[in-house]
Amino acid sequence: MKKVLLTGGTGFIGSHTAVELINSGYQVVIVDNLSNSTIDSLDGIENITGVRPEFVKADCSVFSEMESLFEKHGGFNSIIHFAALKSVVESVEKPLKYYNNNIISLIYLIQLLQKGGGGNIVFSSSCTVYGQPEKLPVSEESPYQPVASPYGNTKKISEDILRDTVNSNKSIKVVALRYFNPIGAHPSAEIGELIIGKPLYLLPYITQTAIGIRDKLQIFGNDYDSPDGTAIRDYFHVVDLAKAHVLALDRLVEKKNKSGFEVFNLGAGKGSTVLEIVKAFEKVTGVKLNYEIVGRRAGDVEQVWADTSLAQKELGWQTESTLEDALLTAWNWEKRLRGKEGK
Numbered sequence: 001m002k003k004v005l006l007t008g009g010t011g012f013i014g015s016h017t018a019v020e021l022i023n024s025g026y027q028v029v030i031v032d033n034l035s036n037s038t039i040d041s042l043d044g045i046e047n048i049t050g051v052r053p054e055f056v057k058a059d060c061s062v063f064s065e066m067e068s069l070f071e072k073h074g075g076f077n078s079i080i081h082f083a084a085l086k087s088v089v090e091s092v093e094k095p096l097k098y099y100n101n102n103i104i105s106l107i108y109l110i111q112l113l114q115k116g117g118g119g120n121i122v123f124s125s126s127c128t129v130y131g132q133p134e135k136l137p138v139s140e141e142s143p144y145q146p147v148a149s150p151y152g153n154t155k156k157i158s159e160d161i162l163r164d165t166v167n168s169n170k171s172i173k174v175v176a177l178r179y180f181n182p183i184g185a186h187p188s189a190e191i192g193e194l195i196i197g198k199p200l201y202l203l204p205y206i207t208q209t210a211i212g213i214r215d216k217l218q219i220f221g222n223d224y225d226s227p228d229g230t231a232i233r234d235y236f237h238v239v240d241l242a243k244a245h246v247l248a249l250d251r252l253v254e255k256k257n258k259s260g261f262e263v264f265n266l267g268a269g270k271g272s273t274v275l276e277i278v279k280a281f282e283k284v285t286g287v288k289l290n291y292e293i294v295g296r297r298a299g300d301v302e303q304v305w306a307d308t309s310l311a312q313k314e315l316g317w318q319t320e321s322t323l324e325d326a327l328l329t330a331w332n333w334e335k336r337l338r339g340k341e342g343k
């Protein structure tokens, strides 16, 4: 059986990817320090797939912990590297924490892979590397733009590290996936986006407001150059995103990659404003949302959505779920978490 190490595999995107990998016949090993997720994800993965992946609690930025994991498994040939800190705001306040965690852990993984003779890495990157692109939809050819946060910078630097590594070592192959805005949850509501503390992202804030944990949603700015003045993003279903990881890993395992370092955009290829998301959520759930318009959030770009034609052509990937599916599954997950109405 093909074995793959998922760093950060109990998190939002990691847990959904674990499900799709198991369903595609991969043996999944998860390493996570549980700083932003809980062990309950394993129950969810097991309830959906019938398989409980091996789990190791360890920190990817502590070399000795990763070395022991690699030694125990006789090395890994494939890694999907999700584990990273991801709060834009926190990264501005504590940049060294972000550089230390996100960059060091990547370097250690590469070193351990090299020690074992090489292998495949699928890397979680972000559309943040495009900043505010000049041309929309944005394609992979679009140049890096100055990134608004240390978090974003860690993604850009990580891509550079991976590209340079591949150039110097032909036994390492990389696919970097630039995510736009993944939302939603597994249709079973067994796994979803767990929020520890106050939500930073739009969808969890919406679902927590709808369920009554938050008073009201604040919409950051309605003076952008968009149809209703609110900012535009490319929201898509996390299960579609998870499936893209399987295609990316298959491509590397089957040696179908065209170069040692490839990059793909992953999104719906369509932009929605914040207000459009609010209205769509209200329509699909029947829940009225309390919201107010406030000033712009520092560091936000005005609008960004993906040109996904490369992922379609090369990975054979496109989104299957609609925005409405994604919103409804996010809501069902929130209700499940709060023990209301069940699945």
Ligand code: UFG
Binding pocket: 086, 088, 126, 127, 128, 151, 152, 180, 181, 200, 201, 202, 203, 205, 217, 218, 219, 220, 221, 231, 232, 233, 274, 297, 300, 301
């Ligand atoms: N928004 C609100 N109110 C909220 C939360 C968000 O109005 O309470 C707005 C934001 O201002 C933005 C949109 O909703 O216009 C989406 O915001 P998110 O925080 O959900 O997502 P971002 O597009 O800001 O963040 C995403 C990724 C980050 C990445 C960033 C780069 O989640 O990891 O893109 O642009 F760094």
